[in-house]
Amino acid sequence: MERMIFATGNPGKMKEIRMILEGIGVPVVSMKEAGITAEIEENGRSFEENAVIKAKAVMELSGEIVLADDSGLEIDYLKGAPGIYSARYMGEDTSYDIKNAEILRQLEGVPDEERTARFVCVIACAFPDGTVLTSRGVMEGIIAHEIKGENGFGYDPVFYLPEYGCTSAEISPEQKNELSHRGKALRQMKEQLEGMPGFGGAAGGNAEI
Numbered sequence: 489m490e491r492m493i494f495a496t497g498n499p500g501k502m503k504e505i506r507m508i509l510e511g512i513g514v515p516v517v518s519m520k521e522a523g524i525t526a527e528i529e530e531n532g533r534s535f536e537e538n539a540v541i542k543a544k545a546v547m548e549l550s551g552e553i554v555l556a557d558d559s560g561l562e563i564d565y566l567k568g569a570p571g572i573y574s575a576r577y578m579g580e581d582t583s584y585d586i587k588n589a590e591i592l593r594q595l596e597g598v599p600d601e602e603r604t605a606r607f608v609c610v611i612a613c614a615f616p617d618g619t620v621l622t623s624r625g626v627m628e629g630i631i632a633h634e635i636k637g638e639n640g641f642g643y644d645p646v647f648y649l650p651e652y653g654c655t656s657a658e659i660s661p662e663q664k665n666e667l668s669h670r671g672k673a674l675r676q677m678k679e680q681l682e683g684m685p686g687f688g689g690a691a692g693g694n695a696e697i
Contacts, residue, residue: 493552495519495557496557512682513686526546530542532572535558536558539611543612552616556612557673559608560572560608563605564605565603578590584642588635588643591631592632604629605628611625611670611674623674627656632645632646637654644657
């Protein structure tokens with residue numbers, strides 16, 4: 489087995505993925521690095537369904553083992569929104585500066601006890617033989633009162649971690665990988681993969697192609 493493909497073009501996400509999957513024994517490359525371009529319709533009704541849809545679609549295009557994730561921010565005050573539509577919230581081309589500002593606007597004046605939220609991530613791994621594995625991770629927090637932090641991406645600057653006194657964009661990448669929804673889901677997936685033939689060797693999971 490030469491590599492696995494992760495169905496994303498997000499460089500920030502790929503950096504996290506490679507850090508966490510390091511040591512898996514198989515290099516992990518992005519769709520762009522694998523030379524795959526595809527518009528995949530994420531029409532599932534849950535994070536699990538969307539992750540499996542993406543992983544299967546790229547696996548069928550490439551004939552290789554493919555990992556995919558679907559993740560998002562659930563805000564209780566907004567009845568779980570933006571949820572599975574997090575990436576498409578206010579339009580896919582809308583900057584996260586604008587999205588985050590709009591979330592803060594909608595929660596203006598709302599007390600901390602009603603600002604509860606969580607990041608959810610589901611990882612799916614699709615194999616050419618039809619096998620599909622999934623894992624799920626959650627990170628609980630609240631919506632901050634202002635945008636803060638430069639280390640994260642997406643909604644990180646408005647996601648506040650009360651026990652650390654900062655947003656998830658203010659903690660170090662290493663600490664975020666320990667705490668984050670994606671880190672938890674990836675570690676669960678890594679454990680599943682390491683129990684399968686061809687995984688868990690000495691080759692670096694952060695190899696570039």
